[in-house]
Amino acid sequence: MGILTVDMTSKIHGISTVKAAFTTPTGPGVRHKGLRAELLEKCLIKTISEQIQAELNSELTAQELCSVTRADYTAEGFKSVRSAPSTNCDYKTDQAITFWRENYQKVQGVTGVGSPDGPFKKNTTFSTPISERLGNPMDFTHEN
Numbered sequence: 666m667g668i669l670t671v672d673m674t675s676k677i678h679g680i681s682t683v684k685a686a687f688t689t690p691t692g693p694g695v696r697h698k699g700l701r702a703e704l705l706e707k708c709l710i711k712t713i714s715e716q717i718q719a720e721l722n723s724e725l726t727a728q729e730l731c732s733v734t735r736a737d738y739t740a741e742g743f744k745s746v747r748s749a750p751s752t753n754c755d756y757k758t759d760q761a762i763t764f765w766r767e768n769y770q771k772v773q774g775v776t777g778v779g780s781p782d783g784p785f786k787k788n789t790t791f792s793t794p795i796s797e798r799l800g801n802p803m804d805f806t807h808e809n
Contacts, residue, residue, distance in 0.1 A: 698706075760766060790798075 765772070
């Protein structure tokens with residue numbers, strides 16, 4: 666009130682300028698489907714919805730509530746016993762057994778391995794000068 670008119674007693678109409686300028690599009694007024702196809706579609710929707718409602722409202726039997734594990738894999742008299750570990754392993758400190766750890770000697774392009782128990786640990790062979798390497802069997806000093 667008061668924005669478009671100065672008259673404060675005027676009633677607000679249920680139409681805006683957008684609604685007044687644009688109308689909703691109307692269809693062509695011609696059928697897109699034939700009467701038979703429309704009736705067939707309605708019949709199929711009705712029968713399928715009835716089937717779904719019947720499945721949802723049916724009572725579950727005791728056999729349907731049994732899990733697959735209980736029905737198929739549980740044998741009478743079976744007792745689960747854990748076997749003793751074959752080796753003493755500590756998952757926090759031991760190296761993981763992987764393909765690369767087992768086959769690092771066969772892979773081309775792998776740098777020198779410092780210790781066989783950790784082949785992929787930090788290796789300072791490239792940054793250590795030859796004269797400072799420990800346990801190097803070769804003597805790299807040249808005498809003329």
